[in-house]
Amino acid sequence: MAQTDTRKKDDVLFVGIDLGTSRSSISAGNGKREWIESFVGWPKDFIALQVVGKPVLFGSEALQNRLSLDICRPLEHGVIKEGISRNDEAVKEIIRHLIELAGPASGQKIHAVVGVPADTLKVNKLAIRKAVTEFVHSLMVVTEPFAVAYGMNLLNNSMVIDIGAGTADFCIMHGSIPSEEDQKTVLTAGDYIDEQLFSYLSEKYPNSKFNKNMVRQFKEQYSFVRDTPDEIRVEIPVDGKPVMHDIKNEIRRACESILPALAETTAEMIARFDPEFQVKIKNNIVLAGGGSLIRGLREHLQDALKEYGPCKVSCVEDPLFAGSDGALKLAQDMPSKYWEPL
Amino acid sequence: MISAFFRKKELKVRQEILKGIYEENLRIIGKKKGALLRQRTFSPNRLLLILCIAAIVVLAGGNYLDAPLLAEKQTAGGTVMRPLPSSAELPNPSDFKAFITNADVSVSRTFGLGVKTIMIDAGHGGVDSGTRGKMGTAEKDIALDIAKRLKSRLDKYGRFHVVMTRSEDVTLPLNKRVELAREAKADLFVSIHLNYLPSKPINIIETYYFGPSADSKTQELAEQENAGSQYGLGEFKEIIEKLGQKLKLQESRELAYSIQKNLFVNMEKENGNAYNFGVKRAPFVVLLGAEVPAVLAEVSCLSNRQEEKQLNTEAHRENIAHDLEAGILDYINKGEAGYGADRYAEKR
Numbered sequence: 001m002a003q004t005d006t007r008k009k010d011d012v013l014f015v016g017i018d019l020g021t022s023r024s025s026i027s028a029g030n031g032k033r034e035w036i037e038s039f040v041g042w043p044k045d046f047i048a049l050q051v052v053g054k055p056v057l058f059g060s061e062a063l064q065n066r067l068s069l070d071i072c073r074p075l076e077h078g079v080i081k082e083g084i085s086r087n088d089e090a091v092k093e094i095i096r097h098l099i100e101l102a103g104p105a106s107g108q109k110i111h112a113v114v115g116v117p118a119d120t121l122k123v124n125k126l127a128i129r130k131a132v133t134e135f136v137h138s139l140m141v142v143t144e145p146f147a148v149a150y151g152m153n154l155l156n157n158s159m160v161i162d163i164g165a166g167t168a169d170f171c172i173m174h175g176s177i178p179s180e181e182d183q184k185t186v187l188t189a190g191d192y193i194d195e196q197l198f199s200y201l202s203e204k205y206p207n208s209k210f211n212k213n214m215v216r217q218f219k220e221q222y223s224f225v226r227d228t229p230d231e232i233r234v235e236i237p238v239d240g241k242p243v244m245h246d247i248k249n250e251i252r253r254a255c256e257s258i259l260p261a262l263a264e265t266t267a268e269m270i271a272r273f274d275p276e277f278q279v280k281i282k283n284n285i286v287l288a289g290g291g292s293l294i295r296g297l298r299e300h301l302q303d304a305l306k307e308y309g310p311c312k313v314s315c316v317e318d319p320l321f322a323g324s325d326g327a328l329k330l331a332q333d334m335p336s337k338y339w340e341p342l
Numbered sequence: 343m344i345s346a347f348f349r350k351k352e353l354k355v356r357q358e359i360l361k362g363i364y365e366e367n368l369r370i371i372g373k374k375k376g377a378l379l380r381q382r383t384f385s386p387n388r389l390l391l392i393l394c395i396a397a398i399v400v401l402a403g404g405n406y407l408d409a410p411l412l413a414e415k416q417t418a419g420g421t422v423m424r425p426l427p428s429s430a431e432l433p434n435p436s437d438f439k440a441f442i443t444n445a446d447v448s449v450s451r452t453f454g455l456g457v458k459t460i461m462i463d464a465g466h467g468g469v470d471s472g473t474r475g476k477m478g479t480a481e482k483d484i485a486l487d488i489a490k491r492l493k494s495r496l497d498k499y500g501r502f503h504v505v506m507t508r509s510e511d512v513t514l515p516l517n518k519r520v521e522l523a524r525e526a527k528a529d530l531f532v533s534i535h536l537n538y539l540p541s542k543p544i545n546i547i548e549t550y551y552f553g554p555s556a557d558s559k560t561q562e563l564a565e566q567e568n569a570g571s572q573y574g575l576g577e578f579k580e581i582i583e584k585l586g587q588k589l590k591l592q593e594s595r596e597l598a599y600s601i602q603k604n605l606f607v608n609m610e611k612e613n614g615n616a617y618n619f620g621v622k623r624a625p626f627v628v629l630l631g632a633e634v635p636a637v638l639a640e641v642s643c644l645s646n647r648q649e650e651k652q653l654n655t656e657a658h659r660e661n662i663a664h665d666l667e668a669g670i671l672d673y674i675n676k677g678e679a680g681y682g683a684d685r686y687a688e689k690r
Binding site for chain 1: 352355356357358359360361362363364366367370476477478654655
């Protein structure tokens with residue numbers, strides 16, 4: 001077994017890619033793990049090109065220079081729109097960039113497994129296939145929560161909830177490949193919290209100047225549900241002067257806005273499952289994705305499901321790479337006969 | 343010992359799953375299981391057999407076979423993803439003779455008014471994103487994309503000057519759109535929109551032309567679509583009354599029927615939930631302002647999940663553009679046929 005593995009490693013590089021709305025990550029068989037924010041920016045004109053000095057920018061670099069760029073966030077709401085507003089082009093650039101970051105040796109074949117949101121699988125699969133054909137030799141597309149589950153060895157009687165930016169994906173694993181009924185996507189996730197937080201803050205501080213990007217950063221730094229002893233104060237300019245603002249209540253309200261849908265969908269999916277295995281699944285719920293970093297979310301979900309009997313909810317250790325690591329594991333485990341050239 | 347047993351079992355589960363993924367991926371790209379392997383072992387005998395069958399079919403000229411597949415292959419050249427509907431469903435636009443005998447010749451055609459400039463209006467845009475599907479697909483994006491496709495399709499004929507109200511994602515008030523149509527001296531005005539019916543899982547296709555509406559639902563829709571105009575209510579009423587029974591109405595209705603027919607016939611094939619809501623009159627501002635035949639087509643329905651998924655694929659949008667193209671051409675060619683016939687009568 002070990003022998004065949006080393007032989008494989010020489011001429012083929014396996015990569016797992018998690019294509020997220022907010023962040024995309026790659027884990028490669030050569031041990032490299034990288035992530036970028038899923039923003040792509042092209043210089044608006046030739047002056048902008050002079051300023052930024054590159055034909056295309058990614059992630060935080062693109063955000064910093066966003067005033068001179070056409071910014072695209074291609075996976076908004078978790079679906080790739082083919083041929084509209086450069087979305088597919090942006091996906092292509094992201095994948096190209098990620099694979100460059102993984103640094104394949106020259107002449108190495110690339111076999112990739114790409115994770116996408118669960119509900120929009122079919123549309124995305126075709127679009128991704130089109131986007132990546134130039135860069136990889138063989139490809140499989142799977143749903144994000146499934147990739148997480150596979151990576152964590154949660155193949156049987158478990159449930160993965162991947163709370164991303166555009167979508168929250170639910171997936172029940174029962175020892176075989178999850179069917180459509182075992183998977184569900186809701187649109188109330190990270191971006192929804194951003195929108196809520198933005199409107200709450202605009203309401204409370206009408207004179208303060210802030211933008212969506214700042215709001216997102218506040219959320220990423222301070223998000224919590226239920227209660228936290230810390231004070232949350234951020235600096236926002238008012239008439240050009242930096243002023244400290246208390247945003248604790250707004251953060252809580254915004255973060256809690258996704259809870260009802262989350263708890264309801266979880267309960268509904270478990271209730272729909274074979275009654276004999278419901279208890280097992282309830283004791284094996286795993287939160288993944290950036291949303292799992294919200295403080296208190298795990299406890300809240302556990303309490304919310306209490307009325308359905310005891311349950312245990314845990315969080316993945318490394319939400320940023322859980323998806324891509326799982327995809328990589330899947331790629332490495334896949335028998336070589338299944339890898340077909342594109 | 344026991345742990346070894348469990349590991350073995352787990353390995354088996356794993357293998358099952360891997361196989362499942364492989365098969366699912368194949369299914370999505372439309373290949374059958376093991377299609378690749380079969381290709382390699384394709385026997386010459388089989389090839390010969392298939393060639394023979396193909397030869398028979400070609401020799402028979404498809405006359406004995408009422409096979410729609412064959413008709414598709416023959417017409418599906420170039421970028422046309424779906425064949426033009428067969429002649430039974432739809433008159434062939436290039437077949438002028440069929441229309442020379444057509445007595446239904448409208449007033450404008452009697453005057454020989456040809457169509458040179460076509461204005462395509464992609465609904466909404468900019469801050470006004472129109473309706474939005476459950477997966478977040480915005481009406482403005484889809485409408486613009488279909489509009490662009492329609493333009494490039496019509497441009498290919500070379501005999502039309504095709505103009506768009508907006509070619510980017512920009513906010514454009516309705517009266518500005520009308521102004522653009524006037525400035526461009528458009529002969530036809532086609533506005534592309536998408537429906538949204540939250541309560542029903544169906545796909546409704548309908549086409550509107552301007553006129554007072556008796557239906558309260560349509561009135562509601564008109565209010566929605568008119569939200570971007572800057573006309574006062576009084577002004578608006580006045581314009582409606584002034585317009586009265588203009589020629590335009592009749593022409594717009596013809597155009598609307600032509601587009602609706604083409605859209606529905608084709609959409610029905612793809613989405614079993616497609617419903618024909620037919621041609622309707624409605625007081626949409628965009629339709630009113632344009633002084634030429636003007637229609638507003640609700641080409642698809644974003645609230646339908648299946649439809650939304652399809653709208654995210656290029657092929658489906660191209661198909662809709664194709665249907666609109668066929669509808670417009672139908673209308674124009676009808677006119678020219680009538681025009682030709684009248685000229686002929688004059689000479690005599």
